[in-house]
Amino acid sequence: MAHRRWELAHVHPRHHPDHAHRALRPVDAALRPPGAHGHPAGGDPRGRARGQAAGPGQGHPRGPPRQRAAQGRHVDGRHRRQAAGVRPARRARPAHRARPAHRRRRRAGAQPGRRRRRPAQTGRSGGVTAVEVRGLGKTYGPVAAVTDLSFDVPPGEVTAFLGPNGAGKTTTMRMVLGLVAPDTGSATIGGVRYAALRRPAATVGAVLDTSGFHPDHTAGAHLRVYARMGGFPRHRTEEVMDLTGVTPFAGRPTRGLSTGMRQRLHLATALLGDPSVLLLDEPANGLDPEGNAWLRGFLRELAAQGRAVLVSSHVLSEVEQLADRVVVIREGRLAVAGPMTGLYAAPGVLIRTPGADGLSALLSGDGVTVERTATDTLLVHGLPADRIAAEASSHGILLHEITPVRPTLEQAYLDLTGGPA
Numbered sequence: 001m002a003h004r005r006w007e008l009a010h011v012h013p014r015h016h017p018d019h020a021h022r023a024l025r026p027v028d029a030a031l032r033p034p035g036a037h038g039h040p041a042g043g044d045p046r047g048r049a050r051g052q053a054a055g056p057g058q059g060h061p062r063g064p065p066r067q068r069a070a071q072g073r074h075v076d077g078r079h080r081r082q083a084a085g086v087r088p089a090r091r092a093r094p095a096h097r098a099r100p101a102h103r104r105r106r107r108a109g110a111q112p113g114r115r116r117r118r119p120a121q122t123g124r125s126g127g128v129t130a131v132e133v134r135g136l137g138k139t140y141g142p143v144a145a146v147t148d149l150s151f152d153v154p155p156g157e158v159t160a161f162l163g164p165n166g167a168g169k170t171t172t173m174r175m176v177l178g179l180v181a182p183d184t185g186s187a188t189i190g191g192v193r194y195a196a197l198r199r200p201a202a203t204v205g206a207v208l209d210t211s212g213f214h215p216d217h218t219a220g221a222h223l224r225v226y227a228r229m230g231g232f233p234r235h236r237t238e239e240v241m242d243l244t245g246v247t248p249f250a251g252r253p254t255r256g257l258s259t260g261m262r263q264r265l266h267l268a269t270a271l272l273g274d275p276s277v278l279l280l281d282e283p284a285n286g287l288d289p290e291g292n293a294w295l296r297g298f299l300r301e302l303a304a305q306g307r308a309v310l311v312s313s314h315v316l317s318e319v320e321q322l323a324d325r326v327v328v329i330r331e332g333r334l335a336v337a338g339p340m341t342g343l344y345a346a347p348g349v350l351i352r353t354p355g356a357d358g359l360s361a362l363l364s365g366d367g368v369t370v371e372r373t374a375t376d377t378l379l380v381h382g383l384p385a386d387r388i389a390a391e392a393s394s395h396g397i398l399l400h401e402i403t404p405v406r407p408t409l410e411q412a413y414l415d416l417t418g419g420p421a
C-alpha cells in the first residue's frame, strides 16, 4: 500500500464529530492543482472543510501548485516531469501487445477535428437549467439531514433557499458542490455533476462560511493566490476587489477583518472565475444595512447578467426584496419550490363597517370569499377595493376602513415551516 502523508485541514467544528477545528487529510490531495478532479481547491471532496468556497477554493494554499510540485514533494518521476511541463514520450507498442482490432477500426473511422459532444455545463447559454437537484438524500447516523429533495435553480434569477436551523440547506449546497457524497439522488450543474465539470472554478462560485482565510495574508494577497491557483489573469483580482468593495481593505491581514469584510472577501474569491452559478450560504451575515442593500443590488445584477444565484438566508425581509424564486425546506424535505409570488396567499381587502352582515351577503359568491374576522371586520378575497367600495356605496353601506392587504413572506414561511426562519 502506498505510503501517504497527512496534514491538518480546517473543518468547521459543527461538522466534525469531535468538534475539533482541524482534521487530517492526505497531503497529495491538498497539493492537487485547482480544478484537478473537479475541485477548485484541489482537495478531496470529503477532506474539504465546510466553508471552503468552490470556485477558486478557500483553503490555505502554500504557493502555486506547479511551484509546489516542482519543489519535489511528489515522489515519482511522472509528477516531476509534469511539474516541469514535460510530457512523457510515447513508447512504441510491442508487437505482442498490438491494439485490438475493434479499437483499430474505431481509430481509423474517427473524423479529424470532430469531438464527442459534451453536455452543456453552464446555465448562461441557451437558457438551460443551471442547477438541478433530484431526489437528493443524506443521512448522518440517525440524522436524516436531507430526504428526497428536488428543485431547480434557473439561470437569470435569484433563488432563495429557506428553512429553519438544521433544515439541511448547507448539506444540500455541499452536495451540489461535491463536498458531501449524497446517499441518494443527484445534483447537476448544466446537466453535469460538479466533479465532472471541465472548469469548475469558472462555472460555480460558492461561499459556505466566513472562515478559511490564511490569517497572515492580506485580503489582496489572498485573492492573488487564488487567482494564480485558478489560472485567472492578475487583473481579475483588481476587478473583483472593486466589484465587491474589498479595495479599501485590500492591504489588511485577513485576521483583522470584520465579519462583513470577510463576507465581501469570500464573495470576491467566488467571483474570480466569473462563474455562471453562485451558491451563497447566508451571504448577508455580518453586513450592515448599507452592506445589505449593496448585496441585494449586486446579486440582482449578477442574476440579470444570466447567472443562476442560490442564496440561503434567515432574513425574510431581505429575501422578499431579493429573490425571484424560493425553495423552502423543513427537516430536510421540500416544503415548497417555485416563484416567490406563488408563495403568498392571495391578496385581500380588509373592511371595517357597521354593516358587516349586509356587505358580506352582498359580496359573497361568484369567486368572492368573505371572511368575518371581527364583529365589524371582513376580509374579502377575489374583488378589488374599488369594486367593493362601489358596491357598498350603491347599497348605502357605510365603510369605516377599506385597506388592501398583502400577506408577508414571513407569514407564508411560518405557515409552511411552523417556525421562524
Ligand SMILES: Nc1ncnc2c1ncn2[C@@H]1O[C@H](COP(=O)(O)OP(=O)(O)OP(=O)(O)O)[C@@H](O)[C@H]1O
Pocket: 014, 015, 016, 140, 143, 144, 145, 163, 164, 165, 166, 167, 168, 169, 170, 171, 172
Ligand atoms: N457532518 C455532519 N455530521 C453529522 N451531522 C451533520 C453533519 N452536517 C450536518 N449535520 C446535521 O444535518 C442536519 C442539517 O444540517 P445543515 O447544516 O445542513 O442545516 P442548515 O439548514 O444549513 O442549518 P442552519 O440554518 O442552522 O445553518 C442538522 O441536524 C445537522 O446537525
